[in-house]
Amino acid sequence: MSQYQELKQACYEANMQLPALGLVLFTFGNASVVDRERRVFAIKPSGVPYATLKAEDIVVLDFANNVVEGSKRPSSDTKTHAVLYSHWEHIGGIVHTHSTYATAWAQAQRDIPILGTTHADHLTVDIPCAPPMDDQMIAGDYEHQTGWQIINEFQRRSLSPEEVEMVLLSNHAPFTWGKTVEKAVYHSAVLEEVARMAYLSCTLRPDVPRLKEALIQKHYERKHGVHSYYGQS
Numbered sequence: 001m002s003q004y005q006e007l008k009q010a011c012y013e014a015n016m017q018l019p020a021l022g023l024v025l026f027t028f029g030n031a032s033v034v035d036r037e038r039r040v041f042a043i044k045p046s047g048v049p050y051a052t053l054k055a056e057d058i059v060v061l062d063f064a065n066n067v068v069e070g071s072k073r074p075s076s077d078t079k080t081h082a083v084l085y086s087h088w089e090h091i092g093g094i095v096h097t098h099s100t101y102a103t104a105w106a107q108a109q110r111d112i113p114i115l116g117t118t119h120a121d122h123l124t125v126d127i128p129c130a131p132p133m134d135d136q137m138i139a140g141d142y143e144h145q146t147g148w149q150i151i152n153e154f155q156r157r158s159l160s161p162e163e164v165e166m167v168l169l170s171n172h173a174p175f176t177w178g179k180t181v182e183k184a185v186y187h188s189a190v191l192e193e194v195a196r197m198a199y200l201s202c203t204l205r206p207d208v209p210r211l212k213e214a215l216i217q218k219h220y221e222r223k224h225g226v227h228s229y230y231g232q233s
């Protein structure tokens, strides 16, 4: 019995949520789960179709990207996940997909504007799109640089990765995260839905106005504020 059985199972189950939610095709994406006490994380193996993925295929690595358990090669995006885990101590899980509408906004190199309360229920700012990777980043340790592209963009915009738990990478696709991998999966699904709504709104009305600030705050605070009255908790 693997000492990482529970971690691998949690990573497997999170990965299998992605095709179930319509967020990935074939192998377009990956989810990972971190164990901060043991300073390791589990991630989907590279190039393994979701249709044939098994829990025992999941790969476990340390934060220096050394495989500590697993016979398959880890995701090609492993170093991106490792950089985020190393520098954002609060996150417990990361998801990367190529979900259609979020990826379309990333390819257009556009932030997703806050146009409605569905967006405002989850964050009070536009969903950021990190700038394109430059030739030096592309030619260098690309996946490591991709992680830093995300961190640097959040620092440049003074965004908190504890409040904004999603990002688009120009020309590439989205990454999301959360205190748990389940939250990261949820954020990927919300991001795709908000991206689709925003695209349709902009198509229906090219000059669609941003949501007014009062409504942004009302909806965000209603769900996340000290005096939240959303849900049953």
Ligand SMILES: O=C(CO)[C@@H](O)[C@@H](O)COP(=O)(O)O
Pocket (backbone or CB within 6 Å): 027, 028, 029, 030, 044, 045, 046, 047, 048, 074, 075, 076, 077, 096, 173
């Ligand atoms: O971003 C990409 C490809 O552009 C990758 O996330 C995707 O192909 C999944 O790769 P892995 O199977 O995780 O190595």
